[in-house]
Amino acid sequence: MRVLVTGGAGFIGSHLVDRLLAEGNEVTVVDDLSTGNLFNLQGARRDPDLPLSFQRLDIISTGLERAVAKAGPEVVCHLAAQIDVRNSVADPVRDAMINVIGTVQLLEACRHHDVRKVVFTTSGGCIYGEPTAAQLPVAEDHPGHPHSPYGASKRGVEEYLHAFHALYGLRWSSLALANVYGPRQDPAGEAGVVSIFGGRMLADRDVTIYSDGGQTRDFVYVADVVDAFMAALHRGDNQRLNIGTGRETSVSELFAALADITGYAKPAIHAAPRPGELQRIALDNGRAAERLGWRPATALREGLSATLDWLRG
Numbered sequence: 001m002r003v004l005v006t007g008g009a010g011f012i013g014s015h016l017v018d019r020l021l022a023e024g025n026e027v028t029v030v031d032d033l034s035t036g037n038l039f040n041l042q043g044a045r046r047d048p049d050l051p052l053s054f055q056r057l058d059i060i061s062t063g064l065e066r067a068v069a070k071a072g073p074e075v076v077c078h079l080a081a082q083i084d085v086r087n088s089v090a091d092p093v094r095d096a097m098i099n100v101i102g103t104v105q106l107l108e109a110c111r112h113h114d115v116r117k118v119v120f121t122t123s124g125g126c127i128y129g130e131p132t133a134a135q136l137p138v139a140e141d142h143p144g145h146p147h148s149p150y151g152a153s154k155r156g157v158e159e160y161l162h163a164f165h166a167l168y169g170l171r172w173s174s175l176a177l178a179n180v181y182g183p184r185q186d187p188a189g190e191a192g193v194v195s196i197f198g199g200r201m202l203a204d205r206d207v208t209i210y211s212d213g214g215q216t217r218d219f220v221y222v223a224d225v226v227d228a229f230m231a232a233l234h235r236g237d238n239q240r241l242n243i244g245t246g247r248e249t250s251v252s253e254l255f256a257a258l259a260d261i262t263g264y265a266k267p268a269i270h271a272a273p274r275p276g277e278l279q280r281i282a283l284d285n286g287r288a289a290e291r292l293g294w295r296p297a298t299a300l301r302e303g304l305s306a307t308l309d310w311l312r313g
């Protein structure tokens with residue numbers, strides 16, 4: 001199959017590109033390298049026999065339609081995004097330009113060039129608001145609303161996906177990812193608590209937990225997330241699908257597990273909670289199990305060990 005991956009030089013996107021190529025697909029990556037890195041694709045780019053092409057391009061630029069026309073993809077996996085919640089609060093217009101306008105521009109190109117399906121990437125941690133304890137793990141029909149412009153932009157795109165399907169028959173899936181972790185997640189970034197804690201522990205530096213550490217997250221390993229994308233190429237049309245483990249892990253538990261694996265002996269430093277952060281989240285993955293045949297396969301400790309191995313390298 002010919003597949004175009006936006007954001008394919010990023011953390012999750014580059015793992016998806018590797019898998020698509022390994023399974024015999026022809027891949028075009030569109031990425032502006034704003035947070036992604038060609039280093040993530042170096043394995044694939046070194047092999048001259050692999051059908052991979054790369055276009056450095058901002059999805060809000062006018063070159064996007066030409067890139068889609070040239071690639072002629074059957075499926076587009078759309079991962080390019082402004083992904084920082086705090087940046088979205090500081091500059092909601094820029095967030096919407098990339099995450100909403102950039103996506104609508106991509107959908108226009110898809111319908112003009114006979115793309116069969118778009119697999120969109122949304123955030124299970126940001127689109128449902130703050131669920132009550134009784135609502136956990138949250139299902140796709142949870143009535144909550146986003147608390148950030150980033151969550152709002154991700155949610156808004158789904159309305160366009162519905163509209164483009166109604167108007168042009170363009171099929172879609174929206175994968176609502178939990179907290180994804182694994183190799184290639186930038187330890188200097190804001191998104192990846194596993195990489196941040198792991199990187200600091202390996203360097204024997206202090207680790208700060210904002211609040212008491214009781215806040216919970218649903219940590220899902222990147223290879224499992226890639227499994228969900230691969231299934232969504234063919235299944236789970238025209239709906240949102242939660243991609244998480246359904247299990248809550250507190251930040252303190254995560255700290256303890258990483259400290260145990262690395263032999264880190266310092267206590268955590270606690271700081272004031274950051275405004276706008278969720279207290280608890282976990283995603284019900286029943287729909288993904290039924291419609292995609294997807295279940296997370298990697299135990300947390302196994303995924304943490306693999307991530308630490310990468311950080312050591």
Ligand SMILES: NC(=O)c1ccc[n+]([C@@H]2O[C@H](COP(=O)([O-])OP(=O)(O)OC[C@H]3O[C@@H](n4cnc5c(N)ncnc54)[C@H](O)[C@@H]3O)[C@@H](O)[C@H]2O)c1
Pocket residue numbers: 006007008009010011012013030031032033034035036037057058059060078079080081082083098102121122123124125176177178179180181191
């Ligand atoms: N990492 C997580 O835990 C998580 C959770 C939920 C949803 N997501 C979503 O998954 C997707 C991938 O996230 P990631 O964690 O791999 O982040 P990432 O920053 O590593 O990947 C995003 C990629 O998009 C590219 N990009 C950004 N703006 C662009 C633009 N205007 N034009 C072209 N390319 C652009 C970046 O250079 C980068 O390569 C995003 O859509 C994100 O919202 C991630």
